[in-house]
Amino acid sequence: MLKLIESLQAAFRAHVKSQYDVKLDPIVAEYPPRLEFGELAFPLAFELAKKLKRKPRQIAQEIAERIPPIEGLVRLEPAGAGYLNVFLDRWWFLHREVKAQPISPETGKVIVEHTNINPNKAAHIGHLRNAVIGDSFVRQLRFLGYPVEVQNYIDNTGVQVADVVTGFIYLRKLALRNIEQISEKFDYYCWDLYAEVSQWYQSDTSRLEFRQRVLHEIENGHEPTASIAEYVSTKIVKAHLLTMNRIGVQYDLLPRESEILHLKFWEQAFNLLKERQAIQLEVQGPNRGCWVMKFGSLETALPESKIIVRSNGTVTYVGKDIAYQMWKFGLLAKDFGYQPFYTYANGHQVWMTTIKPTPQSPRFGSGSRVYNVIDARQSYLQKIVVEGLRALGFNQQAENSVHFSYEMVALSPRCCAELGIELTAEDAAKPYVEVSGRKGLGVKADDLLDRLLAKSREEVDRRGNFGDPAEASRNASQIAVGALRYFLARFSRNSVIAFDFQEALNFEGETGPYVQYSAVRANNIFRKLEEQDPNWERDVEELLGLRRAEDLSGPAQALLQDDTLWELILLAARVSLMVRQAVETLEISTLAKHAFTTAQKFNVFYHKHHILSEQDRRAKCLLLCVARKTRDSLVQMLDLLGIEVPEKM
């Protein structure tokens, strides 16, 4: 499809240049709203009309009449106020498109950072959105041929971990060996403890001193605090990996803040920042004694400034983030040590940073493009990180630092009621409530998954497709994951999701299971066919060997004119263009939508044409050809969304 569009654009560009001496760029191609307007439409006559001061319709007419014939077109038609509508030779197009088109590999490593959950409590629904967006994006980049490295940053020395550690030591008064014996789900236990500690501070703010002490002890490796912090954060990171693995999300590397500190990444970045005068020491004013970064254009009133190093000499989060971002681009001349952390059931290994390197570790970092999947609330800080790179003179790296921003997941009022959450009057008045770990307010990822699983298992059992409970369970899990991942992918990234169980637990209509079901139906056709006629592929190949549409049988020729089939071919042909668009605009939902539309059209096709009972051999092969192409593109799109196709549904 892309090739066809490019050749049409070239033909139009050349024609317009020679006939009107006008250079048009770009030449926009559109998909007409209805098939009666053709397969592609070019509004270029509108552009020309402006330059030539003539009526667009007249120009469109003229071009349609005078342009030399183009391969693959049946006709070119002026329409509406001045469109040029393209009508394709269906057999010619189907012929080319049915063959899978290889994608050439790209060079330059892409680093995608996502998930980044504080290792102090269970993952919640907001983290799931991050991971689903990040992982789908990674899959799409890989589809386009990019080498991708997935990083999940672990802030194991921050306030949030310190809070839970404070809770263990000062509130629960537990030693490490007691903590190790906690039998309940550890991330859930910490979820409650974290909320409890926050309350505990609130009722007596002098208790915040405990937090300060703990924070300090973690940074300096003071025992037993440091070991407790290490135990807690590592155990929770493991829990997060398992939760995310349930929905098919895996990582390559877990870079930890502790190594950024201990390997003195910051020191080196700090020296460079000073050397290149990207930051200045404030000698007066409220920020006296701090190193600050100033940015913003000088023409506008006040330049903004951000504290990078506090007056007590410690570095802020943004400072550490600048150092980390520099490392990602290979600008730091330092590197982490790496150790294997966990091996997934599929054999893939996640590595974690350490101080001492493991001899044969893979190479990480040194990307040429970096995407940080972080929610929109951190836009300001992400902007500062990029400004930091710019201030250091790394303009190219600044250009290649992309904040993949998306909106948060909030809780709908109904959802809060269902969870038994009592809201303050202020919160109750809002259209939705922000998730808050500190308040213990939110839907835990594993809970949601369990509920989805229970519901899909019920559906699976009702249908009685499986004798083996293990198979039924696997099937139910694939469907539950499909529902969840599709639900989180279908919203455009700038819209806040007001989470609602009823919607998330739905398996009908615009949902993951709907798309999965279409793919399963398509597979069923081929499974049955395999029993009836194991040599069917030979017949289909023979059909595709026919050069001219006239060689098809009468019924097959008639089918070629059926828009139901034709639409499916067109949708399938657009898949790689959709992926490209999704990646360029950072909009995963584009692909989710396309998958749904394809599934919808397939279901129409499925109802209209009963393939296996088709008597005409050529017609049957044509139907099979369309069904196979559609199935392949559905499977492909689902895979790019991280959704598996169940065996039965």
Added chain:
RNA sequence: GCGCCCGUAGCUCAGUUGGAUAGAGCGUUGGUCUACGAAACCAAAGGCCGGGUGUUCGAAUCACCCCGGGCGCACCA
């Protein structure tokens, strides 16, 4: 106060870097099961695209101004 984002059918959302008659799903009403399984399909009802002004051959889309809502703007992360 400043900055970013959102406002489209009863509800939840799409709307292809300005294009043809604004589309889905849920919900509602009424139809379709002889199994390539109905987790599906068909049909109906439902819209001053928050309001206004402008730019344009053309605006849900762009600009400006309002109105309503969300989120940021720490020597927290």
